[in-house]
Amino acid sequence: MANLVALHIDKETGEIVARGGSTGGGGSGAGYLFEQLSPALTWNVPHGQASDQVLVQVFDEVGELTIPDAVVIINLNNIEITFLDAMAGTAHLIFITG
Numbered sequence: 001m002a003n004l005v006a007l008h009i010d011k012e013t014g015e016i017v018a019r020g021g022s023t024g025g026g027g028s029g030a031g032y033l034f035e036q037l038s039p040a041l042t043w044n045v046p047h048g049q050a051s052d053q054v055l056v057q058v059f060d061e062v063g064e065l066t067i068p069d070a071v072v073i074i075n076l077n078n079i080e081i082t083f084l085d086a087m088a089g090t091a092h093l094i095f096i097t098g
Contacts, residue, residue: 032093039086045079045093052076053096060089 013033032047047054052073058081060066066089072080081091 030095030097032095034091034093036088036090039088041083041086043081043083043091045081045091046077047079047093047095048077049093049095050076051095051097054079055094055096056081057092058089059092060087 030049032045032049034043034045034047036043052075054073056071056079058066058068066087068081069084070080070082072082074080079091079093
């Protein structure tokens with residue numbers, strides 16, 4: 001466990017930021033921040049990262065972590081996130097490479 005490091009996505013740039021320590025091995029990642037400004041049942045996320053190796057976290061408009069009804073990888077550059085009730089907020093995507 002000594003090789004683990006805390007990571008977060010910078011809200012301004014969408015980049016992954018390490019909080020000290022060592023990353024260990026096992027690849028690197030890229031981040032993408034998607035903002036849905038108006039409430040919607042479906043968020044279409046065109047991330048353009050050419051990858052289906054992605055972790056997704058969704059936050060509502062006040063910054064609370066929420067669980068969507070579904071997250072579907074449409075293709076290597078697009079994800080669809082759906083909800084039972086329309087909502088606005090952000091999706092934080094982390095792409096795993098290597």
